[in-house]
Amino acid sequence: MSLPQRYNRLAIALHWLVAILIGANLILIWSVNSVPDSYVRPMINTHKSIGITVLGLAVLRLLWRLGHAPPPLPTIYQLWERRLSHWAHIGLYVLIFAMPLSGWMHDSAWKAAATHPMYLFGTVPWPRIGWIENLDPVTKESLHGAFGRAHSLLAKVLYVFVVAHILGALKHQFIDREQELQRMLPGK
Numbered sequence: 610m611s612l613p614q615r616y617n618r619l620a621i622a623l624h625w626l627v628a629i630l631i632g633a634n635l636i637l638i639w640s641v642n643s644v645p646d647s648y649v650r651p652m653i654n655t656h657k658s659i660g661i662t663v664l665g666l667a668v669l670r671l672l673w674r675l676g677h678a679p680p681p682l683p684t685i686y687q688l689w690e691r692r693l694s695h696w697a698h699i700g701l702y703v704l705i706f707a708m709p710l711s712g713w714m715h716d717s718a719w720k721a722a723a724t725h726p727m728y729l730f731g732t733v734p735w736p737r738i739g740w741i742e743n744l745d746p747v748t749k750e751s752l753h754g755a756f757g758r759a760h761s762l763l764a765k766v767l768y769v770f771v772v773a774h775i776l777g778a779l780k781h782q783f784i785d786r787e788q789e790l791q792r793m794l795p796g797k
């Protein structure tokens with residue numbers, strides 16, 4: 610029996626959904642300083658909703674991954690490339706959890722959180738993290754800054770990992786001439 614050459618449909622759907630949502634979240638936040646004031650709050654609220662959705666999808670991805678081995682890599686890949694790609698994937702898994710969690714923590718420490726309840730996409734009520742929201746105002750204010758800086762720093766790490774991930778995939782596709790992209794694209 611030959612081993613599968615590509616991820617299954619669920620893994621492919623989750624991969625591209627997370628990629629698109631992270632891309633949308635970055636576009637929202639990059640453009641927030643260039644829009645009229647009345648757009649800012651809805652854009653940040655949408656950013657938060659998309660981020661929480663990514664967190665839910667990250668849990669599904671991790672559960673999928675714990676129950677399935679990925680399709681084997683082509684044997685022509687060097688050992689260092691396999692190791693690098695393995696660690697890059699672990700880093701990306703960590704980041705798809707750490708980005709939303711740090712954002713949620715930052716938002717939970719916001720002094721106006723109590724007067725601005727969060728609704729996912731303006732509909733489903735979503736809680737703040739209780740132990741953070743209930744801290745005294747001074748500690749909360751300093752954590753708000755610290756979590757915000759962590760969120761921002763993690764975003765920079767994310768840029769590096771995403772660029773490395775894309776460059777790695779393109780190298781395998783166009784320099785090694787392997788069917789790399791097909792592993793993560795739907796098709797026969």
Ligand code: HEM
Pocket residue numbers: 630631634635638641653656657658659660661663708709710711712713714715716760761762764
């Ligand atoms: C896919 C997940 C997420 C990504 C990729 C992401 C990315 C970013 C980036 C790049 C920034 C700009 C940081 C800077 O100024 O250097 C940011 C800001 C922010 N994020 Fe996220 N984020 C995510 C999830 C979340 C979540 C789940 C929340 C809250 C529930 C959140 C709340 C915020 C807030 C409040 C800001 C500051 C906005 C402002 O006032 O300018 N983020 N995010």
